[in-house]
Amino acid sequence: MEYIGEHLLPGQLGHFAILLGFVSSLLAAVSYTMATNRNELPEFKGWRNIGRLAFGLHGLCILAAIGIIFYMMANQYYEYQYVQAHVSEELPSQYIFSAFWEGQEGSFLLWMFWHIVLGTILMFTAKSWEGPVMAVLSAVQLVIVSMIVGLYVDLGPISFKLGSSPMLLLRDVVNAPIFANADYLSLIKGNGLNPLLQNYWMTIHPPTLFLGFASTVVPFCFAVAGLWTGRHREWLKPVMPWALFTGAILGTGILMGGAWAYEALSFGGYWAWDPVENASLVPWLILLAGIHTNLIANKTGYSIRSTYLFYLLTFLLIVYSTFLTRSGVLGETSVHAFTEMGLEWQLIIFILASTALGGGFLAARWKDIPTPKKEEASSSREFWMFIGSLVLLFSAALITASTSLPVFNKIAKFFDPEFTGRTITEPITHYNKYQLWIGVFIGLLSGGVQYLRFKEFNWKGHQRKFWIHTAVASVVSVALTALTIQWINANAWQYVLLLFTGIFAVISNLDYLIIIARGNLKMASSAFAHIGFGLMIVGVLASGLNKEFISENRFAQEGLIEGFEEEDYNRNILLLKGIPMFMRGYEVTYVEDTIDTYTRTFQVDYKRKNKLGEVIEEFTLYPNVLYDKSFTKIAASNPSTKHYLHRDIFTHIASLPKAMIDPNFAQQMEDSLNYTPYEMAIGDTIFTTKYYAILEETTRSPMHPDYEAKEKDIALGVKLAVRELNSDSVWYAEPMLAVNGTMLYGYPDQINDLGIKVKMPQKAFEQYFDPGEDLEYQPHVMKQGDEFYLNGYKVRFKGFQPKPTHPDYIPQEGDIAVSALLDITTPDQRQIFESNPVYLIRNSRPFIIQDRVDELGWHFRFTELDPNAQTGRIEVAIGKVGKKKLTVDIAEDATRSDYIVLEAIVFPGINFFWVGSIMMMLGLLLGFLFRLGRRGA
Numbered sequence: 057m058e059y060i061g062e063h064l065l066p067g068q069l070g071h072f073a074i075l076l077g078f079v080s081s082l083l084a085a086v087s088y089t090m091a092t093n094r095n096e097l098p099e100f101k102g103w104r105n106i107g108r109l110a111f112g113l114h115g116l117c118i119l120a121a122i123g124i125i126f127y128m129m130a131n132q133y134y135e136y137q138y139v140q141a142h143v144s145e146e147l148p149s150q151y152i153f154s155a156f157w158e159g160q161e162g163s164f165l166l167w168m169f170w171h172i173v174l175g176t177i178l179m180f181t182a183k184s185w186e187g188p189v190m191a192v193l194s195a196v197q198l199v200i201v202s203m204i205v206g207l208y209v210d211l212g213p214i215s216f217k218l219g220s221s222p223m224l225l226l227r228d229v230v231n232a233p234i235f236a237n238a239d240y241l242s243l244i245k246g247n248g249l250n251p252l253l254q255n256y257w258m259t260i261h262p263p264t265l266f267l268g269f270a271s272t273v274v275p276f277c278f279a280v281a282g283l284w285t286g287r288h289r290e291w292l293k294p295v296m297p298w299a300l301f302t303g304a305i306l307g308t309g310i311l312m313g314g315a316w317a318y319e320a321l322s323f324g325g326y327w328a329w330d331p332v333e334n335a336s337l338v339p340w341l342i343l344l345a346g347i348h349t350n351l352i353a354n355k356t357g358y359s360i361r362s363t364y365l366f367y368l369l370t371f372l373l374i375v376y377s378t379f380l381t382r383s384g385v386l387g388e389t390s391v392h393a394f395t396e397m398g399l400e401w402q403l404i405i406f407i408l409a410s411t412a413l414g415g416g417f418l419a420a421r422w423k424d425i426p427t428p429k430k431e432e433a434s435s436s437r438e439f440w441m442f443i444g445s446l447v448l449l450f451s452a453a454l455i456t457a458s459t460s461l462p463v464f465n466k467i468a469k470f471f472d473p474e475f476t477g478r479t480i481t482e483p484i485t486h487y488n489k490y491q492l493w494i495g496v497f498i499g500l501l502s503g504g505v506q507y508l509r510f511k512e513f514n515w516k517g518h519q520r521k522f523w524i525h526t527a528v529a530s531v532v533s534v535a536l537t538a539l540t541i542q543w544i545n546a547n548a549w550q551y552v553l554l555l556f557t558g559i560f561a562v563i564s565n566l567d568y569l570i571i572i573a574r575g576n577l578k579m580a581s582s583a584f585a586h587i588g589f590g591l592m593i594v595g596v597l598a599s600g601l602n603k604e605f606i607s608e609n610r611f612a613q614e615g616l617i618e619g620f621e622e623e624d625y626n627r628n629i630l631l632l633k634g635i636p637m638f639m640r641g642y643e644v645t646y647v648e649d650t651i652d653t654y655t656r657t658f659q660v661d662y663k664r665k666n667k668l669g670e671v672i673e674e675f676t677l678y679p680n681v682l683y684d685k686s687f688t689k690i691a692a693s694n695p696s697t698k699h700y701l702h703r704d705i706f707t708h709i710a711s712l713p714k715a716m717i718d719p720n721f722a723q724q725m726e727d728s729l730n731y732t733p734y735e736m737a738i739g740d741t742i743f744t745t746k747y748y749a750i751l752e753e754t755t756r757s758p759m760h761p762d763y764e765a766k767e768k769d770i771a772l773g774v775k776l777a778v779r780e781l782n783s784d785s786v787w788y789a790e791p792m793l794a795v796n797g798t799m800l801y802g803y804p805d806q807i808n809d810l811g812i813k814v815k816m817p818q819k820a821f822e823q824y825f826d827p828g829e830d831l832e833y834q835p836h837v838m839k840q841g842d843e844f845y846l847n848g849y850k851v852r853f854k855g856f857q858p859k860p861t862h863p864d865y866i867p868q869e870g871d872i873a874v875s876a877l878l879d880i881t882t883p884d885q886r887q888i889f890e891s892n893p894v895y896l897i898r899n900s901r902p903f904i905i906q907d908r909v910d911e912l913g914w915h916f917r918f919t920e921l922d923p924n925a926q927t928g929r930i931e932v933a934i935g936k937v938g939k940k941k942l943t944v945d946i947a948e949d950a951t952r953s954d955y956i957v958l959e960a961i962v963f964p965g966i967n968f969f970w971v972g973s974i975m976m977m978l979g980l981l982l983g984f985l986f987r988l989g990r991r992g993a
Contacts, residue, residue: 059227060239062135063128070124070223071206077117078205081198084110088191092284095187104187108179111194115172118201122156122165125222129155134244137229138162138222144248146653154258155249157266160382160399161204161222166263168200170270178274185294188281189274192413196273199406203399220399251654251682252692257316265313265336268306269374272339274298275346276371276414279364283417288360288425292353299347299367300984306340307977315970318706320694325599326969329483334459335377341452343370345445347980352438355510359442361418361425366445368414373456375410379403380459435515437508444501451494458486492554495593499557502586503529503564506572525571529564536563540594544965545601558593561586578986585979591972598965606640606705607960628710631660633808633954641665646956647676650761654683654691656716658709658956662698677707679958688718703964711957722953726804729813729947737939744946747810749778749789754824754942756863758792760803767868770795772824774944776814778807789814791944793821806950813950820942825864831915831933839927846932848883849912853930860894864905872897876918876928880909893918895928913937 087107094100125138129152134140142155142162156162175193182189206221226244227235234240275295282291313333314326327333346366349359383400432439458480465477480486507522537556546552565583573579607629629639631646638644647659657680664673677696684691695708715722734742736751751774758773765771773792779785789805791814804815836844840855853876860875867873873896880889894905895918906917913935920929 057236057238059135059241061241062225063131063133064135064225066124066128066133067136067223067225070121070128071221073117073120073124074201074205074221074223075207077114077121078198078201080110080114080117081194081201083107084114084194085191085198088187088194092187092191092281095285100187107187107190107194111175111179111190114194114197115176118165118168118172121222122169125156125162125165126152132246134246135225135227135241136222137224137226140226140244140246142247142249144246147246147248148254150259151249151254154253154262157262158249158253158258159222161220163262163266164200164203165222166266167270168197170267171197171200171273174271174274178277182294185278185281185291188284189277192277192280193273195413196277196410199409203402216401219402248685250691251684254654254682255316255320255694257312257320261309261312261316264305265309268302268309268340269336271298271302271305272343272371272374275302275343275367276410279367280414280417283364283414283421286421286424288421289353289357292350292360292363295367296347296350296354297984297987299343299350300980300987302370303340303343303347304977304980304984306336306343307973307980310336310340311973311977314973318695319697325603325963329487331459331462332381334455335380338452338455338459339370339373339377341448341455342366342373345448345452346370348441348445348448352441352510356432356436356438357426357428358432358438359445361422361427362442362445364418364425366449368418372407372410372414373452375403375407376456379407380463433512433515435508435519436512437505437510440501440505440508444498444505447494447497447501451491454490454494455487458483492550495554496557499554499561499590499593502589503557503561506565506568506583506586525564525567529560529567533560533563543602544598546597547601551597551601554593555597558590558597561590561593565590577982581979581983581986583979584982585976588972588975588977588979591968591975593972595965595967595969595972598968599963602962602964604962604964605959606642606962607958609637609639628957628959630955630957632952636663639960642960643671644958644960646958648761649956654685654687656681656683660696660707660958662705677705679708681709681712688720690717701967703962704966706961706963708959709956710959713953713955715951715953725951725953730949731813731815731945731947733817733943733945735941735943737941739939740941744812744948746948747778747780747812749776749946751775751942751944752777754863756866758790758803760790760792760805763792763794763801763803765794766796768796772816772821774816774820774942776944778810778812780810787812791816793818795821806954808950808952808954811948811950811952813947815945817943817945820944823942824940831935833915833917833931833933835919836930836932837920837927838930839925847934850881851930851932852879852881853877853928854879856928857892860892862892862894862905862907865894865896868898870898874918874921874928876916876930878916878930880912880914891916893930895919895921908940910939911937 084107087103087110091100091103091107094103128136128139129143130149132139132143132145138159138161142158143152147155157166171193175190175197178189178193179186201219203219204221205219206224207218209216209218227240234243237243275298278291278295278298282288282295310333313336317328318326343366346363346369349362349366352359353363379400383403432442461478461480465475468475469477504526507525509518512518533556536559537552540555540559541552544551544555546555565586569580569583569587573583605627608626609629610625629637629644631637631644633646633648636643636645641664643663643665645661645663647661649656649658651657657678660677660679662673662675662677663671666672675698677698679696680694681690682692682694683689690712693709695706697707698705715725732744734749736742736749738751738753741748741750753775755773755775756771758771760773763771771792771794773790776789776791778787778789787807787810789807789812791805792803793816794801794803800818800821802815802817804813806813834846836842836851838844838853840853843850843852845851855877857875857877858873860873862875865873873894875892875894878891878893880891881887889909889911891907891909891914893907893916896903896905904917904919906915908915915933915935917931918928919931922928
């Protein structure tokens, strides 16, 4: 079948680019390998140049594939499965990038993009290391390209799929009857980006994190290169800046993920020990261990083996984390892991190949790696830095073991089908229990080690200085800890100890900066990072231990919220729309909510009061909820936070009425209401069983919180004043109708205080716009000043009004509209009525907007206009006397649904965490910048 409208060329070009990128990466890996093995031979340059050309071609191919996918996404070519799965007509253009790397294929391409950037830099800067480093990097690229090459390999008894291509056509992936239609493209729409990911963090966080992931390959490549060439000391210097850069970028990516979780997700904090979070944290910890042993090796010659091991492990753990997040194994334990896409065995092979490459070389060269015969002195800096690296390794091992439980469960279940699996029910408690002691050790080491010296040769002469500085820092830290626990509720001695070590790290490193480094920035990078770590510990404890739920008013809320348990009353508060509620020093009011595509945003006003009840501060927060694509459930509840220097007030929506969550349930509730119809004209009063209502006005420009006016809409609304029989209080209901094309939409209004819901049926629209009578119109061609008589009434044409005002006319750009100004005088000349029918030309089509004089029952139409003769054709008909009546339906059994359940948390000292984390990254970046010019060849 020949399909209509398909664009096959971009996909064919993209698939060819990926295939060529696969082949060229293979050629680059082989060429650079040959160049490395022929380093001292004449053909070295030839192989190296082939490697450079091949890697350059590979880079161009991957960039071309990326560009083609962006082109297909921007043009919404839904014939391609990847495009249809990730973009839609409604997707804002700024989220095209987010949609690109939402899918696994796009994330692999992003990973490769950064490898291309890093590889290009390495070709110009690696010097004598270019051959082996680029050989390993090209081999890694070869494996990653295989993840998206999309080839089906048939070797007789063995057949398998190599990768999942982003260039596949939808009809080749999905077997559906729709593809029996040649014009199926006119019948499908894009799924679009997950509403949860339509956030600016999704635009900046993944590229940063993937740059961190990608850059771990460089220390890995240098480590393999050092083992391969036997230059076990020479590689340590050129790899150091890359390791520091990787630590800074990967750490920043992790930090941005924490900020995303805190600012835009309902985690209730910045870290939840989610398996995907752990998968990025563990390689970073190992990398930090490698950076410290790299420093040791550079200064003393110790720990070269450890440095090899740590840098190799860092990349292997990145590959392992890729397996965890992309194999589907974490689908039930992580909120943001990828789903399975059939690449599990390729990822396992990736892990095994990387392990074989690095581990094989390390095992083969282990005895050749130089190690000083004399052990490090326990009083030397290198000894305790190595201990610190082992502590980081131990921390990473604990986290990895717990995170890998789903993998262990699958393996165990394979051998024992009755195995039920092991799970961690309280992950935060589980991880914190062990990582607290890691923090204590690292805090003490990052503080005290700064006072030690490399290759300590005169400990007796130096120890007095060491103990004085350590003692002073300890005394100051103890004093500050004693003051701080007056603020931080450290209710266990373990927390007090951790707080002390954090403060000790800050004080001792400040002492080092001022007294020992004396502002020398070259010596300051490590101290800067360690100060950041100490501040981060203080921030973790302050915001974690002092975390306080202020959304509590048990006296007012008891029994109000169905299904609430004991703990819920201490964390949540129900807010009725427009009604202030008090909670722990604040008066909060749910003011309104608005919907924009999938997002419902709530306005919550805060007023802080003193003991006298005086308002001393006011602010407004805007938490929101995101609906899923089907608009039938809440995908996420995003907080809104009030920031102070010393604390944050974190507010999010904990729960909503079911009718506000699920439109189907809301429709069921609507269908269950008992509506009674009432016919009313303006000024009429009707009585219900409990109330009476007056129709105050009708409007062609109605306002409704759920209605967004669109071009060509025809809208009608009424304003109904409702009163109780024995009360002067008044409530207003303003239901409306809107027609767009052939679709009629109703927008009811509910008076929650009275349990009344008011809507306008379709009949009201017909009553308003249809005279409802078989009328005969009499034509009159008139100039300004002309008159005619009808039943004794004099009708006078006063002239034309070029900018008409008429309740049924809403001006639009490009309109040509004129109204006829008519006066109708009674036979006794005691009263004059006015009428203003409108003649409208819109989009080159004429329209007639009639006018009615209710007191007479007369209908006027302005049907023709002759600009040259200055005449207009006025038509008049006589109908029934009286005001036009409209039908309004009123139900008195409406259930209240104008409330939200709010959770508000105070995080004291949270900025210590953010400032400390940023300082850690800046310390690593500072070290990278100072070592850029000192790389070895």
